Amino acid sequence: MSKSLEVIAGVGLADRQRKSRWPARMDFLQSASGLALGLFMWGHMLFVASILVSNDFMWRITKLFEGYYFFGKSYPGLVSAIVAIVFALFIGHAFLAMRKFPASYRQYRTFLGHRTLMAHTDTTLWWVQVVTGFLLFFLGSAHLYQMLMHPGDIGPYGSGDRVWSGHWWPLYLVLLFCVELHGGVGLYRLAVKWDWFGGDDPDGTRRRLSALKWGITAFLLVLGLATLAAYMKIGYEHRDRVGEEYVPTWLQKDGQQRGAQ
Ligand code: HEM
Numbered sequence: 001m002s003k004s005l006e007v008i009a010g011v012g013l014a015d016r017q018r019k020s021r022w023p024a025r026m027d028f029l030q031s032a033s034g035l036a037l038g039l040f041m042w043g044h045m046l047f048v049a050s051i052l053v054s055n056d057f058m059w060r061i062t063k064l065f066e067g068y069y070f071f072g073k074s075y076p077g078l079v080s081a082i083v084a085i086v087f088a089l090f091i092g093h094a095f096l097a098m099r100k101f102p103a104s105y106r107q108y109r110t111f112l113g114h115r116t117l118m119a120h121t122d123t124t125l126w127w128v129q130v131v132t133g134f135l136l137f138f139l140g141s142a143h144l145y146q147m148l149m150h151p152g153d154i155g156p157y158g159s160g161d162r163v164w165s166g167h168w169w170p171l172y173l174v175l176l177f178c179v180e181l182h183g184g185v186g187l188y189r190l191a192v193k194w195d196w197f198g199g200d201d202p203d204g205t206r207r208r209l210s211a212l213k214w215g216i217t218a219f220l221l222v223l224g225l226a227t228l229a230a231y232m233k234i235g236y237e238h239r240d241r242v243g244e245e246y247v248p249t250w251l252q253k254d255g256q257q258r259g260a261q
Helices: 002-009 024-054 055-065 076-098 106-120 120-151 156-164 170-193 201-238 249-260
Strands: none
Touching: 002 076, 024 055, 024 076, 024 170, 024 201, 055 076, 055 156, 076 120, 106 120, 156 170, 156 201, 156 249, 170 201
C-alpha cells in the first residue's frame, strides 16, 4: 500500500539506480542548436547587409543562394530548402529551451528572489534570454514562414517592397533587437558554461568575454539598423512600382543598347 503511494507521489523515482541521461543530452542539444543558430545569424546579418554595398551586390548574393552561378538558372526552391533546415533548428532549439522557463507564478517569484539576492549580471542576462527567446517564438516564425513560402521575392526591390510597402519594418525592428540580444547573450553564456576560454584567470576571462559580447552586439545592432534603413529607403522610393523585379545595372545597359539598335 505504502509502496503504491510513493510511486503516485513520485517519491523514490529520483533514487533509481540508473538516472536518466536525457536531461544532459537535452542540455547539450540546446547548446549545439543555439551555437549553430548564433553562427548562422552572423552570416545572415552580413548577407542581408550586402544592400549597404550596392543593389547590384545584394542581387548577386541573392542569385548565389538561388544557384544561378552553378546551374545558369535561378532556383528559389534552394532558398526554401535552407530556410526549412533553419526553421527546424529554430523550432527544436525553442522546444529544448522551453523547459527552462518558469512554469508557474511561484517559480517566477523564486527566480526573482534569486536574481535580487545574487545581484549578478549573468543571472539578469539569463532573464534577458528568457524574455527575448519568448518574443522570438512569434517574430522569428513569422519571418521564417514568409521566407519559406516566398523565396523568389528576395532582392533589392523585393525586399525593399516587403519592408516598406508590406509594412514589415516594425516587425524587423523589434526582431533585430531581440535576436542580437538573445544571440549575443546566448553565445557568451555558452562560452562560460562549457568553459571554452577558462584559462588561469576565469574571472578575468569572463570580464573580457562580456566586453567582447557587448562590442559584437553593438556592432551588429548598428549594422542591422543601417541595413533596415537602406531597405526602407529603397522600398519608399519604389512604392509606386511594387512587384517590379530588379534588373542589375549591367543588364539594364545591355537592354538599352539592344533597344537602341
Ligand atoms: C534561412 C533563413 C533566413 C532567410 C533566407 C532570411 C532572409 C532575410 C532577408 C532576405 C531579409 C531582408 C528583408 C526581407 O527581404 O524581408 C532578412 C531580414 C532580417 N532577418 Fe532574416 N532570414 C532568415 C532567418 C532569420 C532568422 C532565423 C532570424 C532571427 C530569428 C532573422 C532575422 C532577421 C532580421 C532581424 C532582419 C532585419 C535585418 C536588419 O534589420 O538588418 N532571419 N532576412
